[in-house]
Amino acid sequence: MATENIDHAQSGGMPQLDFSTWASQIFWTAVALFVLYKILNGSILPKISGALEDRHNAIADDLDKAAELKRQAEDAEAAHTAALATAKADANKIVAEAQSEIDAEFATASAEADAEIAARTAESEVRINEVRAEAQSNAKSIATDTAQAIIEKLAPGLSDKSTVEAAVSRALSATGGTK
Amino acid sequence: MAKEAVEGELNIDPMHQFDIKYFFDIDLGIANIGFTNSALFAFIAVAAIVVFLWSAVSGHSLVPSRMQSVAESIYEFVRNMVRDTAGDEALKYFPYIFTVFIFILACNLIGMIPYSFTVTSHFAVTVFLALSVFISVTVIGFLKHGMHFFSFFWPAQAPAALRPVLCIIEVISYLARPISHSIRLGANMMAGHAVLKVIGAFAGASALLVVPSVLGIVGLTALEVLVAVLQAYVFTILTCVYLNDALNLH
Numbered sequence: 001m002a003t004e005n006i007d008h009a010q011s012g013g014m015p016q017l018d019f020s021t022w023a024s025q026i027f028w029t030a031v032a033l034f035v036l037y038k039i040l041n042g043s044i045l046p047k048i049s050g051a052l053e054d055r056h057n058a059i060a061d062d063l064d065k066a067a068e069l070k071r072q073a074e075d076a077e078a079a080h081t082a083a084l085a086t087a088k089a090d091a092n093k094i095v096a097e098a099q100s101e102i103d104a105e106f107a108t109a110s111a112e113a114d115a116e117i118a119a120r121t122a123e124s125e126v127r128i129n130e131v132r133a134e135a136q137s138n139a140k141s142i143a144t145d146t147a148q149a150i151i152e153k154l155a156p157g158l159s160d161k162s163t164v165e166a167a168v169s170r171a172l173s174a175t176g177g178t179k
Numbered sequence: 180m181a182k183e184a185v186e187g188e189l190n191i192d193p194m195h196q197f198d199i200k201y202f203f204d205i206d207l208g209i210a211n212i213g214f215t216n217s218a219l220f221a222f223i224a225v226a227a228i229v230v231f232l233w234s235a236v237s238g239h240s241l242v243p244s245r246m247q248s249v250a251e252s253i254y255e256f257v258r259n260m261v262r263d264t265a266g267d268e269a270l271k272y273f274p275y276i277f278t279v280f281i282f283i284l285a286c287n288l289i290g291m292i293p294y295s296f297t298v299t300s301h302f303a304v305t306v307f308l309a310l311s312v313f314i315s316v317t318v319i320g321f322l323k324h325g326m327h328f329f330s331f332f333w334p335a336q337a338p339a340a341l342r343p344v345l346c347i348i349e350v351i352s353y354l355a356r357p358i359s360h361s362i363r364l365g366a367n368m369m370a371g372h373a374v375l376k377v378i379g380a381f382a383g384a385s386a387l388l389v390v391p392s393v394l395g396i397v398g399l400t401a402l403e404v405l406v407a408v409l410q411a412y413v414f415t416i417l418t419c420v421y422l423n424d425a426l427n428l429h
Binding site for chain 1: 194198205210211212213215217218224225233240241247254274277279298365
């Protein structure tokens with residue numbers, strides 16, 4: 001058989017058309033294909049499809065997880081915003097309360113101060129009037145004495161105390177009586 | 180070959196590379212199914228596929244290695260081809276189609292290695308592959324549609340007078356499928372390798388022809404690698420098209 005084939009090839013024909021080799025080729029191709037099919041279908045193809053499936057699932061899982069985390073983050077943000085708003089409102093309330101308290105205290109204190117100032121002013125005026133009256137009466141007696149002494153020097157025996165007093169009084173009231 | 184060149188005549192035997200050599204005979208009386216170089220390279224192809232795919236998937240990691248990526252790409256490429264061409268129903272035949280595709284691809288590519296043997300350059304192999312597809316697809320068509328499968332050959336939309344003629348044409352074209360299916364692959368592989376051999380022999384015939392011959396071989400080798408992949412793809416997609424006809428009757 002082998003020598004036949006070599007003869008055939010040397011004669012220049014197509015080995016493809018040597019039908020004596022077809023049975024062998026078909027048989028061994030069938031065996032090779034069957035073996036390959038068994039190995040591929042039995043373990044390799046399921047492994048590849050398994051790997052692809054696993055990856056697909058892993059990606060889907062990760063996307064789900066990411067969506068869940070995003071939702072949690074949004075919840076946290078909402079909670080944070082709400083807490084911030086509450087805190088702001090509380091702070092505003094405290095500020096307003098403190099402000100009104102301070103205002104009330106200030107009003108009270110300023111009213112007290114006003115009252116004290118008024119009282120002291122009144123007291124001072126009383127004293128000023130007293131001092132002024134005292135000074136005026138002092139001035140009157142000094143002026144009377146001075147006038148009586150001058151009259152005594154100029155015209156002794158003419159001094160009449162009551163007349164001098166009346167004249168001094170008139171003179172003082174004429175100048176306004178404050179000096 | 181060298182001896183013939185010395186004699187000064189261009190005596191090229193491009194078909195020598197396709198010789199079937201028997202390592203040992205297994206004579207069954209009606210036929211010799213002895214182990215040949217063709218069988219050896221078919222098993223080399225099987226071994227290469229298994230080693231490649233096995234090492235690619237043995238890691239089985241979520242983020243694929245390069246090899247795993249390639250294996251997964253081939254897997255999804257064939258799977259999408261089956262589904263897009265023949266529909267979801269055809270996916271149950273995917274393992275066989277994948278096996279045929281990767282077997283032809285491996286045989287074609289291994290044939291590109293110098294001094295190797297191209298299993299798919301023999302019509303015995305391609306006729307076997309095409310006939311097994313033809314018979315399987317026909318059986319699938321009859322199993323699914325019963326006698327209704329014959330309506331595939333009856334052009335109901337055509338004018339009544341033309342229908343018998345068209346029916347004959349349809350039947351002939353259907354029966355011609357395994358022929359074109361097998362010859363396309365086998366002839367492509369055979370012709371490419373024969374042309375490479377002829378161009379290579381020019382280099383041995385004259386020193387002047389060495390440079391153009393080598394350049395020609397480089398270019399043709401690139402083309403042949405493309406043809407090797409393309410013919411594996413063509414054979415597979417035609418298988419899908421035939422399967423689609425059987426499952427969906429146009």
